[in-house]
Amino acid sequence: MRLDWALIANAAEGPPNGLVYILGAGIDTLWRDAYPAPFAVSVVIRVIGSRTESNRPHTIEVVCNDEDGNSVFPQPITLQIPPRTAPRDYPGGWDLAAQIVLNLGTVPIPRPGVYALEILLDGHQVRTLPFRAVVGPAHTHPALPPPV
Numbered sequence: 001m002r003l004d005w006a007l008i009a010n011a012a013e014g015p016p017n018g019l020v021y022i023l024g025a026g027i028d029t030l031w032r033d034a035y036p037a038p039f040a041v042s043v044v045i046r047v048i049g050s051r052t053e054s055n056r057p058h059t060i061e062v063v064c065n066d067e068d069g070n071s072v073f074p075q076p077i078t079l080q081i082p083p084r085t086a087p088r089d090y091p092g093g094w095d096l097a098a099q100i101v102l103n104l105g106t107v108p109i110p111r112p113g114v115y116a117l118e119i120l121l122d123g124h125q126v127r128t129l130p131f132r133a134v135v136g137p138a139h140t141h142p143a144l145p146p147p148v
Contacts (some may be wrong), residue, residue, distance in 0.1 A: 001047055001048070001049035001053045001054070001058050001081075001121060002027060002047065002048060002049065002121070002126070003035075003045070003047055003119065003121060003126040003127055004043065004046040004047060004097065005024055005045075005046050005047075006040050006043070006045045006046070006119055006129060007022075007025050007027075007043075007044050007129070008025075008026070008028070008042070008043055008044075008117070008129055008131060009022045009023060009024050009026070009027060009041060009042045009043075009044055010023045010024030010025075010027065010041060010042070010124060011023045011024065011042055012025075012042035012103070013101060013104075014044075014045045014051040014100070014101040015100045018097070018099070019051040019138050020044055020046070020099045022042075022044055022069040025044075027131065028130065028131050028132065029131065029132050029134060030109060030110070030131060030132070030133045031115075031134055031135075031137060032133060032134075032135065032136075033135070033136070033137060034135070035109065035110060035111045035112055035133070036108040036109060036110045037109050037133070038105060038106055038107065038108060038110050039104040039105070039106075039107040040082065040104070040105055040108070040110065041104055042090045042101055042102060042103050042104065043062060043101075043102040043104065043117060043129070044100070044101050044102075045060060045062075045098075045099070045100040045101075045102075045119060046096040046099050047060070047081070047097070047098050047100070047121060048096065048097045048098075049095055049096060050096075051086055051096065053084075054083070054084045054085070054086070054096040055068070055083050055084070055085060056083055057080055057081060057082055057083055057119075058080075058081040058121065058122055059075065059078060059079070059080055059081070059121070059122055059123070060078070060079045060081065060100055060119065060120070060121060061075065061078050061079075061095045061099060061119070061120040062077040062102060062117060062118070062119055062120075063075045063076045063117070063118045063120075063124075064112055064116070064117050064118070065078075065095055065116055066110075066114070066115055066117065067114040067115070068103070069115055069146075072107070072108075072109065072110065072115065073107065077102060077108045077142065079100060080126050081098050081100075085094055092123060094103070094135070096122065101116070104144070109133045111133070112132075112133050112134050112135050113132065113133055114130065114131075115130070115131055116128050116129065116130050116131075117130075120135070123128065129132065
């Protein structure tokens, strides 16, 4: 089993049809008026594996640390991917995918600073999603046009 991709987005959902619907993907800066503030984002993870790998359970763990290594979450977010089998008409040799959407709407970010979301797959670190939290309304971002 391996990580295909992971990102932070404004919002996402993963319905049972196998697709992922994502709004505002690729966040690396959280703009908040004051801290502590809600995280208010979604973390989207896609893992893939061969049929043999997918026939076994797997564990995804997500932790968030500040720049001093202090944990933001009271405990790591841990999810189990149950064993899966390919549908009868699934092409041979294709990997099976699993999409995970973590909606972190109310999880607080304690203060401005630099943070890292660490993703572990079966106990092995597979990706770091760094981001920063800053004070100010979102429209102050240099890449965004000023409000009209």
